[in-house]
Amino acid sequence: MSFLRACCATLGATLAFAADAHAPPPSFPTPEFEPPAAGSYALPAIQPAPAGEVIDGSGRRRALADFTHGRITLLGLVYTRCSDAEGCPRATWAFSAVRALLREHGELESRVRLVTLSFDPVHDDFRTLAAYAARMGARRPGAEWHFLTTPSKRALKPIVEGFGQDLRVASDSRARPGTEEFTHTLKVFLIDPAGAVREIYSTAFLMPEMIVNDMATLDLERR
Numbered sequence: 001m002s003f004l005r006a007c008c009a010t011l012g013a014t015l016a017f018a019a020d021a022h023a024p025p026p027s028f029p030t031p032e033f034e035p036p037a038a039g040s041y042a043l044p045a046i047q048p049a050p051a052g053e054v055i056d057g058s059g060r061r062r063a064l065a066d067f068t069h070g071r072i073t074l075l076g077l078v079y080t081r082c083s084d085a086e087g088c089p090r091a092t093w094a095f096s097a098v099r100a101l102l103r104e105h106g107e108l109e110s111r112v113r114l115v116t117l118s119f120d121p122v123h124d125d126f127r128t129l130a131a132y133a134a135r136m137g138a139r140r141p142g143a144e145w146h147f148l149t150t151p152s153k154r155a156l157k158p159i160v161e162g163f164g165q166d167l168r169v170a171s172d173s174r175a176r177p178g179t180e181e182f183t184h185t186l187k188v189f190l191i192d193p194a195g196a197v198r199e200i201y202s203t204a205f206l207m208p209e210m211i212v213n214d215m216a217t218l219d220l221e222r223r
Contacts, residue, residue, distance in 0.1 A: 013156035021147060023152045026207075027124050035209065043198040049075075049191050050162020053155050054117065054148040057130045065195065066157060067146055072218050073191040074098060074211065077165050079120035092116065092136065097144045097208035105212065108219050113144040121150045130149055163189060192196060192218050 004082035021119075039139040056062050067073065076091040095114050102109040116133075129147040138145040150156040165187055188206060190199040199214055 009179045012075045019177050035213045038213050039220035045196040049195045050159050052159040054150055055126045059126045067115050068191050073113050075115040076118050076188040077117050079118050080124050094206045098211050101212045102143050109143050115145045120147045124149050
């Protein structure tokens with residue numbers, strides 16, 4: 001627990017969540033019980049990660065499968081202008097905390113990737129996400145952290161539907177493109193190297209220590 005609190009203090013100063021002002025990084029519930037030992041429990045497959053086309057931080061079109069196969073993947077759908085402390089900022093802060101914790105887990109760190117995928121392709125083009133990634137410290141040493149968008153809303157649709165991510169525009173229909181606000185339920189997906197979703201974390205269960213424990217469980221299963 002003390003290491004996680006130290007991570008919180010370090011990360012809090014660096015997480016300006018986007019160009020607009022946002023609330024301070026949220027706190028997280030901590031487990032009220034000792035997590036079971038990694039590898040002592042199973043995470044059954046829930047669903048396959050969907051296929052789709054994305055754009056990476058350099059502007060290249062890539063298959064989403066490039067970012068959901070081959071490694072243990074933690075994937076969250078967000079948009080950079082979100083100001084709901086219980087929504088996208090919480091997911092991004094959790095990813096930073098997970099990345100910090102992974103530094104204490106040896107080789108597991110090299111077998112994990114983090115993926116932040118925007119569901120606002122009109123505003124969140126690859127340049128916006130590249131700048132956002134730099135603010136989040138994604139280029140610093142640690143587990144891979146990719147920031148992706150999609151070529152269009154049309155390309156986004158099968159990805160959102162495939163993950164079962166509810167999403168709707170909250171602003172009125174007269175809003176200018178790229179200014180819409182979205183309503184969605186926070187979901188973060190843990191995906192195994194074969195591309196199967198093995199856990200889905202909601203706000204109440206987005207605990208960095210538990211996520212890292214689940215990653216270690218998948219790693220032990222693979223080996």
